[in-house]
Structure formats: C-alpha cells, structure tokens
Amino acid sequence: MNFKTMSLISAVALALPTLGMADADDDTLVINEEIEMTTKAAAPAHLDGALGDKVMSGWHFRSDETQAMEMDDFDNPGMLGVEDGEVIWNTVEGSEGKSCASCHGESSEMAGVKATYPKWNDGAEEVRTLQMQVNDCRVNQMGAEAYGYDKGGALPLEALLSSVSRGMPVNVAIDGPAQSTWEQGKDIYYTRFGQLNLSCANCHEDNYGNMIRADHLSQGQVNGFPTYRLKNTKLNGSHSRFKGCIRDTRAATFNPGSPEFVALELYVTSRGNGLSVEGPSVRN
C-alpha cells in the first residue's frame, strides 16, 4: 500500500512535468470486422476547448495487444460478462414472476438506451444512471431485490445493455432538469482531492498523453464502461474507477452509487458526447 502511494507521489512529482507527449495513436477500431467505432470525435461545445478540438476514447492510449483484444468479441473477456447478463435478462426473479425479457423483449430491443444514460427521470425527479434504472425495474416492476452498486448482476446487465448499443454515439442531455446535477459533477471534476491535491482535470485534462509511471494517461472517458481490466480480470464499473482514481490522490473518497458519483458520471459522460458506446471495453 505504502509503496504504491509513495511511488505515486514521486511519479506525479517527477513524471508529469518532465516527460514529453506520447500521443494517442491513430489506429481505427472496428469490432468483429463489422461495427465501426468512433473513437475520436469533435469536442462537445461545453468543454470550451479544455481538451483541444478532439475527445478520444481510452482505447487509443492502450498497447496494441490490449487494443486487439477489443476488436473481436471472442478475444474480449468482457463478453463473458455480457453472456452472464443475457442469462439474467431472461431469468424470472422476484414476487411478480417476471424477467427483464417479460416486459422488454429481446435485449437487442434496448439498442440506443445506454447512449443516453445517465438521464433525467421525470417521475422520480432525479438523474438516473443505468444501474439505478435497472434497480428501479427490479424493485418496482419485478418485486426483486436491488443490486448493490457495481455488484452482483449490475455490471453484467450494464455490459449487456452497453454491448447492444456499441457504435452508437454517446449523447447525454445536460440541460433542462439535468443541468444542476451536471454542474455538481463538473464542480467535483475540477476539485482537488487528497494529500496529492489533484483534480480529475490535473491528470486527464492537463496531462493526457503523458506517462504516469508505466501508465499512459488517457482523457478518462467513460464511453467504454463497463471495462474489463487485465489488472483484476473482471468487469469494472465507472464509479469503482472514479473511486480508485480519487483514492490514488490519497483522499477519502465517495462510494459507488453516491449522489456525488452519479453527478460525476453524468458530467464525465457528457465530456465524451459523440464518441461511440464501446462497453464492454478492454483496459489494463
């Protein structure tokens, strides 16, 4: 533990100011020789030039070998999670005797939904992440128990819903009733945390393309979530990733599913409006 945080301090102190740009590469991502992915897109207007003129998927910052794993579903271990999600989709659970499929039909009917989440829900008057919406269906439609955030069936189902939207542009609404949540997320993004006193922007905006120790810093986009990480060989949710990133600044952090992370997810997602939905992606 100590070793990790200590070496992070030295990495931040030494590596960031000195190393030159190892830019994102120019490879193109086509999945199964079929789905053409937009991995670089015109930066959304709200960024006001903060990321230059382009936003880029984290895929561009990974090694060729890791990139290749995402180009064929057979090679992408995240697709094992999608298969698990498909089983859950068709499994009857809860007091109402229903499965997701009983109401929604084939999982492919959900194509396009992931691209619009997190999304304002009128009835509940809240911004909902996809996991919150799924839990709402489980509790109020199926009479089943809610999943813990990033736990149990939540990530397999999110991976399934993401996989059927792959290639479609991320397009979350940030105006209207969602605006105040979005502003809250933006505040968090630019807040410096922890003993290292770093904000998300210090790493993912000011230093993307640079190396931080052995890791190639990306723009910290969430279009590829859930991600299968080689590091822990499982699907990872975006909130768990946020938690890890904040913890690395030696700060106490928010929990997955907390209002802060819901707001942050909306904001970070909107920074990638225009990129393809890519989950389940492969990262290191």
Add this chain to the structure above:
Amino acid sequence: MADGVKPRVKAPKKAAAGDVVTLKTLISHKMESGQRKGSDGNLIPRSIINRFTCEFNGKSVIDVTLEAAISTNPYFEFEATVPEAGDFKFTWYDDDGSVYDETKSVAIG
C-alpha cells in the same frame, strides 16, 4: 465442478484441403492458484485447469500442461493444418476431475 466454467471455441466451418487454419479457444475459469490467502487468513485451495488438448480426427494437434501462474479464463490461439474433412475435439481437464469438451466440424470446400 467449479462455478461458471464454460468452454468456447472459434474455428472456421470450411477450409481447403491442406489449409492452415487459426483456432481460438477460451474457457471461463477462475484459475485459483493455491497461493492466495482468503480473508480468514487460510490458503484458498488450488483449483485450475491443468491440461488442455486438441485433436483432429483422433490425432493430437496440441497437448498443453497448465500451471498455477496462468491467469483467469485461459485463452489459447494456435494454428492447425486441415488435411481432410473432420472434427476438431478440444478438451480441458480441471483439478477437481471435471472434464469439459467441445467439438467443431470442418468441411472441405
């Protein structure tokens, strides 16, 4: 049988006689090394796939011994010559005695 074990194979359905084809296999398996301790401080017993074989019409294509350092969901990609129409048979052997197999037929044409 360990939980969630499922073999998968990707092989071409057709080849010309004498063609070299690429085979991809993956088995979902936790590959518990036997070196890790659980939250109770005790060693988690080893549970891995320890052998993987591929045969074509009964003749060995590869025969692999797997060790405990191999990570979750072992993946193998290899090539084989297809001399005639027939079946590739893939077999995985689990520490707990379970055997999983999968067969893929290849036609000539």
